[in-house]
Amino acid sequence: MGARAVITIDGPAGAGKSTVARLLARSLGYLYLDSGALYRAVAWQASRLGLDLGDPRALSSFLAEFKPEVTSDKEGFHLWVNGQEISKELRTPQVSRAASRVAVLPRVRRWVKERLRHLARAGGVVAEGRDQGTVVFPEAEYKFFLDAALPTRAARRRQDWQGADSPPLMENIMAEVAARDRQDETRAEAPLAIPQGAIFIDTTDLSIEEVVGQCLARIRAS
Numbered sequence: 190m191g192a193r194a195v196i197t198i199d200g201p202a203g204a205g206k207s208t209v210a211r212l213l214a215r216s217l218g219y220l221y222l223d224s225g226a227l228y229r230a231v232a233w234q235a236s237r238l239g240l241d242l243g244d245p246r247a248l249s250s251f252l253a254e255f256k257p258e259v260t261s262d263k264e265g266f267h268l269w270v271n272g273q274e275i276s277k278e279l280r281t282p283q284v285s286r287a288a289s290r291v292a293v294l295p296r297v298r299r300w301v302k303e304r305l306r307h308l309a310r311a312g313g314v315v316a317e318g319r320d321q322g323t324v325v326f327p328e329a330e331y332k333f334f335l336d337a338a339l340p341t342r343a344a345r346r347r348q349d350w351q352g353a354d355s356p357p358l359m360e361n362i363m364a365e366v367a368a369r370d371r372q373d374e375t376r377a378e379a380p381l382a383i384p385q386g387a388i389f390i391d392t393t394d395l396s397i398e399e400v401v402g403q404c405l406a407r408i409r410a411s
């Protein structure tokens with residue numbers, strides 16, 4: 190394995206990307222980059238400012254000034270705005286919905302891509318998302334694409350609601366995950382696709398440790 194490589198992990202919601210990417214980064218001593226969190230941060234801040242996402246000029250001047258701080262440690266990827274950690278705020282269903290809306294906007298995608306490339310300028314990163322191996326880091330040394338059966342992915346998403354008073358019905362979660370898949374796969378800008386040269390891993394019947402183990406084995410074998 191080359192020193193300080195760029196590793197990408199793409200795939201649909203619930204495929205296991207975040208946990209795998211975080212653990213892989215930890216075991217290699219690399220920086221973990223969560224591209225979805227950057228889309229979420231744009232959505233969160235734009236909503237707070239009451240921005241009209243249909244107004245390209247307003248969006249452009251907002252993004253030119255929007256410079257959240259990024260830190261990454263063994264707990265994960267953290268974003269800070271005006272000295273406040275916003276990682277928890279980014280995980281609400283409202284922000285999820287708003288994030289998938291801003292993720293179709295070319296100006297937003299360019300902003301996220303530039304931030305990620307800047308963070309990865311010295312290599313040594315595991316970047317996770319939908320277009321990391323196709324658009325953001327097409328030259329990455331190692332590319333993985335994780336997927337799992339829809340009911341499995343929906344069941345994993347349902348765990349996010351653990352402890353909530355009235356978690357949504359499984360069939361509603363499944364419908365929402367399927368709708369997000371469709372949106373991610375059919376959008377004009379950087380649709381979710383298996384990158385050329387990517388190693389495909391079906392995580393349906395695998396534990397997180399098994400997936401991380403497979404990734405490490407492939408990386409160390411080359």
Ligand code: DC
Binds near residue numbers: 202288
């Ligand atoms: O992975 P996530 O749920 O945190 O992603 C939030 C949204 O951002 C989701 O709608 C997909 C989108 N996204 C994207 O379009 N491209 C990426 N590289 C990462 C996320």
